[in-house]
Amino acid sequence: MEKPILEVDNLRIRYGGASTEAVRGVTFTLGRERLGIVGESGSGKSTVGRALLRLLPGATITADTLRFGDRELLTLSEREMLKVRGRHMSMILQDPKFSLNPIRRVGDQVAETYLRHFRCSKTEARDKALAMLEAVKIRDPKRVYQQYPHEISGGMGQRVMIAMMLLADPDLVIADEPTSALDVTVRLQVLNILDGLVRDRGIGLIMISHDLNLVRNFCDRVLIMYAGRVVETLAARDLDRAEHPYTRGLLAAQPKIGGGRAPLAVLDRQPEWLEEKA
Amino acid sequence: MSHRRIRFYGAAGQVGTIAVTLLGLLLLTFFIGRLMPADPVRAMVGEDATRETYEQVYRSLGLDRPLWEQFFYYLRDVFTGNFGTSIRTGQPVIQDILHVMPATIELATFAILIGAGLGVPLGVFAAVNKDRWPDHVVRVFSLFGHSMPIFWTGMIALIVFYAHFGLVGGSGRMDQFYIGLVDERTGFLLIDSLIAGEMDVFWSAVNHIILPAALLGYSSSAYITRMTRSFMLDQLGQEYVTTARVKGLSRNQTIWQHAFINIRVQLVTIIALAYGSLLEGAVLIETVFAWPGFGQYLTNNLITGDMNAVMTCVLIVGVIFIGLNLLSDVLYRIFDPRTH
Amino acid sequence: MSASTETTFRLPAPLLALKNIVLFLLKSPTSAFGLAVLTLLVLVAAFAPLIATHDPYAQDLALTLQAPGNGHLFGTDELGRDIFSRLVWGARITLTIIFLVSVVVGPIGLIIGTTAGYLGGKVDTVMMRITDIFLSFPSLILSLAFVAALGPSLNNAIVAIALTSWPPIARLARAEAMTFRKADYISAARLQGASPARIIVKSIMPMCLPSVLIRLTLNMATVILTAAGLGFLGLGAQPPLPEWGAMIATGRRYMLDSWWLVTFPGISILTVSLAFNLLGDGLRDALDPKQMNRR
Ligand SMILES: Nc1ncnc2c1ncn2[C@@H]1O[C@H](COP(=O)(O)OP(=O)(O)OP(=O)(O)O)[C@@H](O)[C@H]1O
Ligand SMILES: [Mg+2]
Numbered sequence: 001m002e003k004p005i006l007e008v009d010n011l012r013i014r015y016g017g018a019s020t021e022a023v024r025g026v027t028f029t030l031g032r033e034r035l036g037i038v039g040e041s042g043s044g045k046s047t048v049g050r051a052l053l054r055l056l057p058g059a060t061i062t063a064d065t066l067r068f069g070d071r072e073l074l075t076l077s078e079r080e081m082l083k084v085r086g087r088h089m090s091m092i093l094q095d096p097k098f099s100l101n102p103i104r105r106v107g108d109q110v111a112e113t114y115l116r117h118f119r120c121s122k123t124e125a126r127d128k129a130l131a132m133l134e135a136v137k138i139r140d141p142k143r144v145y146q147q148y149p150h151e152i153s154g155g156m157g158q159r160v161m162i163a164m165m166l167l168a169d170p171d172l173v174i175a176d177e178p179t180s181a182l183d184v185t186v187r188l189q190v191l192n193i194l195d196g197l198v199r200d201r202g203i204g205l206i207m208i209s210h211d212l213n214l215v216r217n218f219c220d221r222v223l224i225m226y227a228g229r230v231v232e233t234l235a236a237r238d239l240d241r242a243e244h245p246y247t248r249g250l251l252a253a254q255p256k257i258g259g260g261r262a263p264l265a266v267l268d269r270q271p272e273w274l275e276e277k278a
Numbered sequence: 279m280s281h282r283r284i285r286f287y288g289a290a291g292q293v294g295t296i297a298v299t300l301l302g303l304l305l306l307t308f309f310i311g312r313l314m315p316a317d318p319v320r321a322m323v324g325e326d327a328t329r330e331t332y333e334q335v336y337r338s339l340g341l342d343r344p345l346w347e348q349f350f351y352y353l354r355d356v357f358t359g360n361f362g363t364s365i366r367t368g369q370p371v372i373q374d375i376l377h378v379m380p381a382t383i384e385l386a387t388f389a390i391l392i393g394a395g396l397g398v399p400l401g402v403f404a405a406v407n408k409d410r411w412p413d414h415v416v417r418v419f420s421l422f423g424h425s426m427p428i429f430w431t432g433m434i435a436l437i438v439f440y441a442h443f444g445l446v447g448g449s450g451r452m453d454q455f456y457i458g459l460v461d462e463r464t465g466f467l468l469i470d471s472l473i474a475g476e477m478d479v480f481w482s483a484v485n486h487i488i489l490p491a492a493l494l495g496y497s498s499s500a501y502i503t504r505m506t507r508s509f510m511l512d513q514l515g516q517e518y519v520t521t522a523r524v525k526g527l528s529r530n531q532t533i534w535q536h537a538f539i540n541i542r543v544q545l546v547t548i549i550a551l552a553y554g555s556l557l558e559g560a561v562l563i564e565t566v567f568a569w570p571g572f573g574q575y576l577t578n579n580l581i582t583g584d585m586n587a588v589m590t591c592v593l594i595v596g597v598i599f600i601g602l603n604l605l606s607d608v609l610y611r612i613f614d615p616r617t618h
Numbered sequence: 619m620s621a622s623t624e625t626t627f628r629l630p631a632p633l634l635a636l637k638n639i640v641l642f643l644l645k646s647p648t649s650a651f652g653l654a655v656l657t658l659l660v661l662v663a664a665f666a667p668l669i670a671t672h673d674p675y676a677q678d679l680a681l682t683l684q685a686p687g688n689g690h691l692f693g694t695d696e697l698g699r700d701i702f703s704r705l706v707w708g709a710r711i712t713l714t715i716i717f718l719v720s721v722v723v724g725p726i727g728l729i730i731g732t733t734a735g736y737l738g739g740k741v742d743t744v745m746m747r748i749t750d751i752f753l754s755f756p757s758l759i760l761s762l763a764f765v766a767a768l769g770p771s772l773n774n775a776i777v778a779i780a781l782t783s784w785p786p787i788a789r790l791a792r793a794e795a796m797t798f799r800k801a802d803y804i805s806a807a808r809l810q811g812a813s814p815a816r817i818i819v820k821s822i823m824p825m826c827l828p829s830v831l832i833r834l835t836l837n838m839a840t841v842i843l844t845a846a847g848l849g850f851l852g853l854g855a856q857p858p859l860p861e862w863g864a865m866i867a868t869g870r871r872y873m874l875d876s877w878w879l880v881t882f883p884g885i886s887i888l889t890v891s892l893a894f895n896l897l898g899d900g901l902r903d904a905l906d907p908k909q910m911n912r913r
Contacts, residue, residue, distance in 0.1 A: 098516060
């Protein structure tokens with residue numbers, strides 16, 4: 001079997017000032033695949049994602065292993081981390097309305113990723129950025145390059161974000177609810193673009209989401225998180241055969257087209273889900 | 279020092295707003311002028327003038343007319359640039375003011391450079407280190423500047439740096455024996471002395487301006503620091519800052535290349551306002567440093583009770599303030615791509 | 619916070635809130651310092667006759683310009699008056715200024731702000747325009763103009779400061795009133811036929827009061843500095859009143875040889891205005907809900 005891109009063993013995260021850990025002993029590995037992380041709000045999905053990039057100021061991160069390729073992430077200095085972020089591992093944030101710098105041109109922000117990690121001229125970076133904008137199916141890249149974030153639509157913004165984060169050809173991309181801020185009509189389009197690029201380039205993907213159906217369609221494997229822990233790991237196609245009652249509850253709470261009119265099930269939480277497996 | 283901000287409601291309302299504010303300003307100065315319990319006629323004709331002379335002067339001043347008519351004449355005078363003559367100097371008030379203004383502008387400009395040069399980096403530094411000790415140190419330092427009675431600090435600074443250590447020049451704009459050496463062309467001594475090629479005068483002027491400007495600058499840096507910090511904190515909490523970090527930018531690059539450029543426009547705005555507020559500090563500091571500028575002119579007139587000159591000065595300060603407010607609004611529109 | 623078991627007596631809500639705020643303030647060394655200085659100021663002013671070692675007005679021409687020491691803690695001034703005693707009595711003047719200004723400014727700002735905010739429309743526009751006109755001067759300059767017109771005296775200085783410091787309060791009260799205007803209980807009162815004046819006085823003003831009080835506190839440092847500035851320019855308190863700014867003005871002539879004449883009054887002004895600023899800064903934090911929860 002191929003060497004995994006990411007190995008996480010017993011990851012624990014505590015925010016500064018918090019009395020309990022937000023993430024409590026998360027363990028998983030990731031190959032060149034697409035991994036979904038689902039769970040309710042506050043279960044610690046984003047916290048895991050940001051911890052991988054070591055972008056949690058004030059939080060304490062511990063793990064038995066946090067290996068990315070052949071780097072042990074927790075032992076890297078901040079300087080070395082700067083070379084990892086954006087170049088080898090990057091993250092697509094939720095809402096392009098906020099995650100793009102409002103007073104810098106869209107294209108310059110994309111090109112910045114390239115300039116940061118490769119020795120090259122400004123024009124070279126610009127050409128790379130334009131090509132990437134084209135790759136995310138932006139019709140008039142030259143024009144969009146010159147625009148400011150408030151001048152482009154949400155769907156376009158998220159494609160720009162994808163372009164920015166894939167430009168340096170990373171090994172791993174974390175997408176934190178990449179479409180939840182978008183209009184339903186463009187969600188699928190954006191996801192397809194992301195999916196296509198990730199497959200073509202053989203990039204590992206961690207897709208964080210609330211949406212089981214979305215994860216089922218776009219991921220190979222799914223982690224189910226609850227209260228800072230992974231309660232179950234499943235192949236996406238086996239999702240319907242989930243065993244953990246929490247996962248079953250989540251599935252039951254999903255509306256289905258053609259399903260009955262009966263009210264959606266409400267999760268009935270059990271205290272023993274909170275306990276760590278020995 | 280308080281920092282005050284007029285709001286303009288949209289571009290269309292701007293012209294109207296300014297017109298109304300100016301009119302209000304004139305009304306205010308007009309009425310303050312009439313508030314005076316002292317009798318202006320008596321002041322002019324003297325105690326033992328006959329009743330007839332008194333009446334005559336009374337009428338010639340238009341004081342027998344109804345108030346609105348007096349106001350109308352006042353407006354007419356103002357718009358024709360006729361602000362009357364100063365009783366104290368015997369010169370037209372406006373000419374006096376134009377003559378003293380450069381000294382104050384020179385001082386205020388020097389001061390704002392110091393204030394912004396100090397306040398902006400400190401504010402950024404405090405924001406980046408929020409709630410850690412550098413933040414607390416910066417906060418106390420700037421509150422200190424905000425709390426000092428500047429006229430007193432001025433005296434103490436004179437005692438220490440001039441009288442005791444002799445590091446800087448004392449009162450006035452230059453050493454006594456240089457006065458009259460360079461021609462007044464622009465009124466700005468630093469520029470005039472350079473034009474005249476009198477380097478001695480130039481250095482003397484620098485020596486004299488540095489202390490009052492530093493004090494004024496320090497006191498205005500308090501406000502600039504506080505605002506910079508709060509603007510910066512707003513930005514540092516934004517998602518795009520995370521984006522920049524995810525891309526691999528260092529903390530410093532993120533701060534200066536992403537967050538800071540987002541507060542530039544706001545900074546220009548508050549620096550413009552702080553500049554206007556320096557006029558306030560200038561009134562006091564010019565008195566302490568015998569700086570022959572606008573502030574000293576105003577206080578001299580206050581002491582001699584030359585109301586005409588005083589009200590003109592006040593009016594001019596108001597106009598400068600409105601102008602700076604307007605300027606900062608315009609700058610906002612020009613430099614923020616979101617308002618295009 | 620630990621709830622005591624035998625609580626039979628409970629403080630009324632506003633006092634409880636005040637207690638919490640004070641507790642919060644005491645946790646930060648800077649605002650605790652502010653609070654301590656101001657408490658000291660009040661005590662000194664209250665017990666001035668007991669604390670002062672001399673009569674603040676008693677001249678002793680044989681002992682003019684004495685350096686600190688020799689029975690005169692802070693030395694004597696050009697007329698042989700004891701500077702320490704004058705400072706102690708001056709605390710009363712400072713407190714009087716603060717108190718009177720607040721008593722005038724609070725209600726004016728509150729009335730103008732709440733009326734404008736509640737009624738909205740033309741009334742609002744006109745009132746805010748007037749506010750803006752007052753705001754378009756730096757406060758010291760406008761106070762100067764007023765005092766110049768009214769004649770220099772302590773009372774006129776207070777009036778002038780009050781006349782120039784209401785606009786920010788009115789702005790604040792207006793903003794608050796506008797948020798309360800839409801509240802359900804206000805609509806209910808309106809439907810019951812309560813007159814606007816009644817609603818403003820009975821319902822809106824009490825709601826705006828806390829933030830107005832805080833804003834007044836934040837303003838105090840500026841008030842003190844303006845008053846001292848006026849005193850320094852000879853437009854505020856007149857001699858022989860032991861007002862700190864005026865003391866600096868008279869001491870200025872002797873400052874090169876007799877540094878104590880200006881030094882001690884200046885330190886007093888600086889300390890009190892710094893205390894207000896530190897306290898205000900702490901209050902801002904205390905009232906920011908995000909900060910309160912973090913404890
Ligand atoms: N900056 C922070 N400081 C303190 N606690 C935090 C911080 N950010 C998140 N938390 C806490 O950590 C836990 C996990 O939060 P996280 O944002 O990772 O959840 P999530 O699964 O991504 O939720 P969502 O689906 O709403 O995005 C929550 O209990 C949250 O309150
Ligand atoms: Mg999240």
